[in-house]
Amino acid sequence: MPAQDLQSVALACLVVAISLYALLWYRDPLRAIPTVCGPSLPGLSYIAAARGQRNFKELVEEGCRKYPESLFKVALPTHWLVVFSGRRMFEELRRRPDEELSHVLNLREILQTSYTLEPPLVADRYPGRILKERFTPRKLPDTILEVVDEAAIAVRQRIAAKDSEWNSVLVFPTMQQIIACAINRAFVGLPLCRNETFLGQAIGFTKQLIRDASLLRLVSAFVRPFIAPFLSRTRNVTIGAVPVLQPIIEERRRTFEELGEGWNDKPNDMLQFILDEAIPKGETLTVITQRVLLLNFASIHTTTSTLAHMIYHIAEKPELLQVVPLREEIEATIATDGWTATTLGKMPVQKLDSLLRETLHLNGLGLVVMQRVAAKDLTLCDGTCIPRGTIVCAAAHQLHRDAAALKNMGVFDPFRYARMHAAAATEDDGRKLQATTTSQDYLPFGHGPYACPGRYFAGYGIKAILAQIILEYDLKLGGDGVRPADIHVGTTVMPAMDGRVLFRKRGASSSLS
Template identity: 40%
Template sequence: MDDPKAIVYGFAGAVGIYALLKAFSGPDLSAIPALGSTNAILSFREVFRYLFGAKELCTEGYKKYPRGMFKIPAIDRWNVMITGHDLMEEIATAPENELSFYESINEFLQTGYTCGWGIVKDTYHAGVVRTSVTRNLSVLFPEVRDEIVTAFDDVLPFQGKEWLTIPAFDTMMQIVCRTSNRLFVGLPLCRDPDFTKLNVEYAMDVIIAGQFINVLPAFLRPYIAPFLSPRNRILKRASKHLTPVVEERFRKTEELGEKYPDRPNDLITWLMDEARGDERTVPALVQRVLFVNFAAIRTSTDTFTHMVYDIAAHPEHVEPLRQEISSIVTNEGWTRAALNKMYKVDSFLAESQRFHGIGTLSMGRKVVKKDGFTFSNGTTLPYGTYIHSPMWSIHHDPEIYPDPSVFDGFRFSKMRQATEEPGTSKYQVITTSLDYLPFGHGRHACPGRFFAAVELKAMLAHLVLNYDVRFVDNGPRPKNHYMASACLPDSLAQVQIRKR
């Protein structure tokens, strides 16, 4: 066979057949009702519905099985959807050795190949993000704020007060990357153009590579995955920037002790404090910084781009937001404590995540208990089953959120102010619940949500207070792109922005 296209198509077809056979030879889920046919060939229709219309497919099942389970076919497996508070709470509280969050996410990302096997074996970075990052948010907020201001000024080349047309997603990703890395690696590296570029590329490429690797037969992955993964390429570039920094930290620690004068207070230092064994080496720490960057940058960029589009699409929210921000900043300045008092800003972020979000599913787990996981209703899901809860459907349930198809940026601040304790955290964006799942819920709720919320709210407040935003030709909000469980803002759309 001399035709290269025929070889490619033949290989793709073989992989597709393998993925389909894999899906129907996996765990025995015959007791779980399916949306559509369970026939391997006929179910292809539902696979395509899942790939391009997951929110409609999940909502159909959510309405049909409101307090139970149903399954939908992905390319290479069945996904079991869990609905109803009782069963969802069992997911949230189940131990990792029965329902594994990490096994689920590692399968999705193919983490070992795309991010390194050390990340799979030791997840100590999650504890660092949960504790050290969160603990230092108040003291480091002035640096975060400084980077937001500087990044906006640097990436928006204004000349006067004219409207500037910009690619929304790419611009916001640069701002998010720089702001995050002010906390992760500090000055001057957080502003280095190549360091920003490689982290942006990595944030985009990991997910794409993971999906390609996922459909490969397991026995082929060790041979083909290294060619698909961006890891080695990006790691080599990142090492040029980070290796001298980490080596210098090690040298000073050895010579002057762990608490040496002017010791940087950033992610690199916090990781060094917690890393043990093989993970406390320069290459391993470089990889770990890259991974935290990936986890932070892509999700926050998607979320912030959604918010920018929402500000332009719903200009009636702008003046109330400006009044709140201006009043609080005038009295208290730019501090984390001041940011916490911006109820409307917090609410706008929460509503944007409810209405759009960056995915249609949440609380992903893999059953890793050898004899299966048994729910309180008596249903046992066998080892190897992948489960989720249909987040988009929950967030658009009129019994939970009145008028769910209406974007109300102050929905959550109204609920917060209507409670007997207006200062309660119940309706804050960082507070997870079975009805609000952008950050998951339970023992594996996103450990970085506190930093993400501070960063996103501070960027939104700066944007609203200092700029006007509109769509080109005052057009409609760009449509979201749904691909399997992802809800992505239009990455090619442009917006117009000007200084106030």
Template identity: 25%
Template sequence: MSTSTLSAILAFGVAVAAYCFLAPANTANVPRIGPKPSFLGNTSKSFFSKHSLQLLEEGYAKYRDGLYSLWTTDMDRVIVSPLFMKDFMSLPRSVVRLTASIRHAGPYTGMDIPAYEEIVYALNKKLEGMQSSQGGFKVAVFPQMIELVTCASARVFVGPELCRNPDWLATATGYTLDVAKVTTDLNRYYRIFHPFIAPFLKSRQQIKTRFTLAKKLLAPLIESRRSKANPPSPDMIQWLVDTATGSDATTDNIVRRMLFLNMAAIHTTAEVLTHNIFELCERSETLQMLREEMLEALPENSSVRLTTLNSDLKKTDSFIKESHRLNPLGFMTFNRHLVAPVRLHNGVTLPANTYISINHYSRQRDPDVYPEPLLFDALRFYRLRQQSGESEQHQFASISSTEPWWGVGKFACPGRQWASAQVKLVLMAVLLGFDIGFPEGQSKKPERVVQAEKLRTSFTQQIILKRRER
């Protein structure tokens, strides 16, 4: 047998084995929207990628309170209504596994929010060498939000030793963007070929380079924290060193976890902030209302405390949540993998190896859920909190079975409070320090683009920052 024939047989065998491993569960008892899975799978040029929004809206219209199968870019899923959340709440995490999560978010501590000072410092440092344009500084919003969130995270994650280190900041930011690039690169190919393609991707090689530099920077800090020569620091790396056991306690694994936590904390928060800034540039009256609330909550020369963020910025919190309601980062949430059969309250049993998701995009635009759902109402959730017994509900970081943006119960994102705090801190630094607006001639935010399960916003849109006196 020739070498080429043997190689062809081997490649076919690997492909068949990969397909058997990745094959979707048998959910024949669940109605389907769109085409059935094929042998090879999907790519970023697939039918779903081009028609994802139409398929999800069709599914919501037909099975709003039920469930249906949908073949997405990376897997076949069962889209479930939030009404089924009660069926999953009693199950252990070993059965309902997270497909992407922050398992080790660490404590959300009661610090004086030194991250706020880091954000102000980073923003002013960024503008030092820039020339003014249209009476201010022209900056691209998303890259700037990435930098500010990275700085805020660095102060809480790696403490004062590294939080302003340019090599660490560049590594944390770059790793986040490289991981997103790997995902984009892989989605061009059928999933069964991903294990063979990934090692050769330039973006994958870049991740390895980032890890090497991250280890060089973090290893001395990890050893210092292990030595306990100094009092424990209230930051993430101290928590990881103190709590990690077994193989998790190795320096390599602590570095990997720190990079993963940065990735989880930075990219999505920066996108949320980007939409917040776009909405404020389009709505000057809302901007002024939030600035007045911030000024009242933060008297001059006072420090930012958790009580400021949690209790004194209710209108700001409502605005953030309304912006996220109408500008979600994707169409689906609660992405989970069932490793054992699960029987639902409607009598349907989902077999092992089923992937589930919730279509929250359509629900957030449902007039039966939100009156006038397409109207941007900055105080929508603020008014709900004014109702008797609701003062602690309807917050951006709240979890609810009817609003499962963050997950629900024990499956909720443990980093949601920190994400909410970061968004408020950055908005305070920007609004109290600057007047903001779109460049001359622009009054509307850029249109978003559908890309499979995601809604992409402009990563190049610029705004004008003009310094202001408090």
């Protein structure tokens, strides 16, 4: 065939392809949903996506102003994100069952689990059930006492501060190391929770899983199966951690085979709870190891972010430790009850819990929440059509700042909820103000049946670590004394990664241990 004819055929094919693509775009139900970040025309939407990555917070605020009690969409690099705006639409999202708007499908999409995790972890997510059953407020006190003990040791080891001298501490990585030690006291117990190799692998797994999933989401779903083995390194990190966990797993397996139900001092940690289910299922060491690492993934990053936000707030307002009796309140509680389950039971109604809830309310972990994937074509209450595969979410940033719910929500008020609790008419009203109690006005842990099952453990753990820091150290910001600005990357909100705070050891400090 002559070259001129080949060019004609190629041009005709290109015109047909563009026409079909334009027809599909024209008939796409998502086209009817207003776009906030720019044009939704094919090709131009990628320009809008670049803007969305840089200014997502502004775009959500703009969308909520323009389309209250409605929906709008924002372009992300790989897909459209449909945002439910206002309380009525939030309730629409919350009430839709998983068969329609799926939490599980969203996790698979966000983490690209088909390519990053071992198949049994995708098929059977029983650790989540274990968290719901065993990490409840009623069952947590004994576990948390061990976390408190580990937090005291980790804080003193990781924060290098001397009496009467101010020392600059890089906040995020330091808090990350402290949290890794403390939470793994409950996850894998002693001595593994102090094993530097294991802790490095737990933190490394978290970073690698985020990296791998982010890269794979940028690639077409059609080619992911072919390139995933070359892109993903999450399984390599898992294999590297197996030799560290293997001796402990095998020792526990042998002990159970010898003693059975007569094993009276059986470990009370998540590793053992996992082994109780994994061994009868015949799961391999690699699968068990990745289950433990995935627990760390679910806990370390979000807990570190929250704790770092709180450290920055306290350092910006050191009067919280002195003029307002945050430190005195902690010391008085411990002096009265000791560091016991009773102390833990009282903490939710005190200023420390109010500080935690205010931080989560103001800073949060993300600008949107309750992200779901449409498992089938849907028609919403307002007549909007949501095609199968669409990713939807709620505008948490808007609901958290609704003036009808709370006044001055854009201003940091650390003891807002302590005052509200003191004025509550009933005990149930006061309980609704706790940092781990979700509602349509308070969404950092989600809301409804898929609210974070580990939120009670995370809340107690954060307060245990922060209480230790408050009793042991004075804090302040250096330089101009202004709190480092939060980082917004797409929908995610993070504290400053390179922010520093000055720590000084108290001359006559109290201790939690």
